[in-house]
Amino acid sequence: MNNDILHQAYDPEQFRQQGHQLVDRLADYLAQMQQGSTLAVLPWQSPEDKLHAWQADFDNSPQPTINQFFDQVLMESIHIHHPRYVGHQVATPAPAAALAGLLSAFLNNGMAVYEMGPVSSAIERLVMKQIAAKVGYDSLGGGIMTSGGTLANLTALLAARQAKTNGEAWQKGTRGQLALMVSEEAHYCVDRAVKIMGWGETGMIRVPVNDYYQIRTDQLTPYFQQARKEGKKVIAVVASACSTSTGSYDNLDEIARFCQQYDLWMHVDGAHGAAAAFSDKYRSQVAGLSQADSITLDFHKMLMTPALTTGLLFKNERLSFDTFSQRASYLLNEDEEDWSNSGKRTVECTKRMMSIQVYALLRTYGWKLWDENITRLYDLANNFASMIQQHPAIELAITPQANIICFRYAPFGVPMAQLNTLNAQIRQQVIEEGKFYIVQTQLKGEVFLRVTLMNPFTTEAMLEELLNDVRQKGNALNC
Ligand SMILES: Cc1ncc(COP(=O)(O)O)c(C=O)c1O
Numbered sequence: 001m002n003n004d005i006l007h008q009a010y011d012p013e014q015f016r017q018q019g020h021q022l023v024d025r026l027a028d029y030l031a032q033m034q035q036g037s038t039l040a041v042l043p044w045q046s047p048e049d050k051l052h053a054w055q056a057d058f059d060n061s062p063q064p065t066i067n068q069f070f071d072q073v074l075m076e077s078i079h080i081h082h083p084r085y086v087g088h089q090v091a092t093p094a095p096a097a098a099l100a101g102l103l104s105a106f107l108n109n110g111m112a113v114y115e116m117g118p119v120s121s122a123i124e125r126l127v128m129k130q131i132a133a134k135v136g137y138d139s140l141g142g143g144i145m146t147s148g149g150t151l152a153n154l155t156a157l158l159a160a161r162q163a164k165t166n167g168e169a170w171q172k173g174t175r176g177q178l179a180l181m182v183s184e185e186a187h188y189c190v191d192r193a194v195k196i197m198g199w200g201e202t203g204m205i206r207v208p209v210n211d212y213y214q215i216r217t218d219q220l221t222p223y224f225q226q227a228r229k230e231g232k233k234v235i236a237v238v239a240s241a242c243s244t245s246t247g248s249y250d251n252l253d254e255i256a257r258f259c260q261q262y263d264l265w266m267h268v269d270g271a272h273g274a275a276a277a278f279s280d281k282y283r284s285q286v287a288g289l290s291q292a293d294s295i296t297l298d299f300h301k302m303l304m305t306p307a308l309t310t311g312l313l314f315k316n317e318r319l320s321f322d323t324f325s326q327r328a329s330y331l332l333n334e335d336e337e338d339w340s341n342s343g344k345r346t347v348e349c350t351k352r353m354m355s356i357q358v359y360a361l362l363r364t365y366g367w368k369l370w371d372e373n374i375t376r377l378y379d380l381a382n383n384f385a386s387m388i389q390q391h392p393a394i395e396l397a398i399t400p401q402a403n404i405i406c407f408r409y410a411p412f413g414v415p416m417a418q419l420n421t422l423n424a425q426i427r428q429q430v431i432e433e434g435k436f437y438i439v440q441t442q443l444k445g446e447v448f449l450r451v452t453l454m455n456p457f458t459t460e461a462m463l464e465e466l467l468n469d470v471r472q473k474g475n476a477l478n479c
Helices: 004-009 012-034 047-059 066-076 095-107 118-134 149-163 188-196 217-229 252-262 273-278 317-321 354-365 368-389 416-433 460-478
Strands: 142-146 177-183 204-207 232-240 265-269 294-298 310-314 394-396 404-409 439-443 446-452
Touching (some): 118 142, 142 317, 149 265, 177 217, 204 217, 232 252, 310 317, 404 416, 404 460, 446 460
Parallel strands (some): 177 204, 232 265
16 A cells, blocks of 8 residues: 555654744744734635635645645734734634644544543533632532533523423423523524524513613513513523623623522523633622523633633533433443533533643633733723724714723714715725724614724724724715
């Protein structure tokens, strides 16, 4: 058998050389980004043009020049490490966490069972217990790691369903119309989880929000009573901490009181904002968090790890073993509530060694790293909001509660429909020009520009530049 190609693919010396080159390239790239690179944050190309270009590359393959390929990927990607990247809620990965990600990819310890990931299983247990304590849970608290906030929310709701149907839902299915209550501003993945569970649109009870886009807790009881009248069995409330569009924190203490009164499962979708629990200055944003039955927390948002790295915490971890009571005799023993075979409690069978990315940061820098990052990002958001308020033609949607700020170009006298078009055009011009990357959202049907401050090296001066840019583009489009 001619196995030269197999030897080449696993050649240690080639790996060493290519790996060193790649890390050197990434280190130079990071330095360039931190020095305020003039590269476009998003090198814009239409999806069709991009596809054609890569098709041409593929048609030319195989090509032995892997570092050339890496370089091309680097140059054509959106530059998350750029301090002018102020768009979606994606972490600026810290190098130590990214290196742990490389180690995970290389070792490929799949983790469904302890034997297939002894280190990462133990570390996952350790990290989840530590974080459970940090959010205020007692020794019954703990959790698992899973591939993203979307999956964590679904997993939490499956646990809620099992707990609130006397442990029958998984084996026997559900009877009657189950439902949950959630703010109309919740992330769309909650709606998706409800539909995946087969509860349909009637299973989603959307509670209106107040002027700060927080769930109206005065409406919880009337919506609950109405649902009961309609024959629904409400089993849970999902609180947003914080919401995606505006970064608004629901009132967790009041939701907890309501859930206790009616024996409902309280889940906190803290994919983005539960991280405030690590900031001494901003911890009060999540007051009441420890009363939740479960909490989703994405490390790949404000906690500086590459995606996907998510924690799902349970106040009473024992309940997480009931979610999937499923026999897979070659892998899992159904009777044991052991922590070490993580596949018993996750949707995934195989998963990445995500815990080592979190631990790499904690072990190297301690809790202080997250405290400083979150405090910096939230402080910066407050400063940015003050700057917006000083620009007469620019309107701030609400005072930020997190590192998400919504604003728009809104000079006096321009009709609403025109403002919507203008702001959508401004955003498109901004991203195509490449000096900044920002996104947009709709608040009560109106278009707003949206910034999420994810990079601690974004400065007030850069944000002032962004505001001037928005105003100039708006004025030019509006004349
Ligand atoms: C509040 C909230 N929940 C859930 C998600 C989904 O998380 P993921 O992208 O990790 O699946 C997001 C993502 O932005 C979010 O903001």
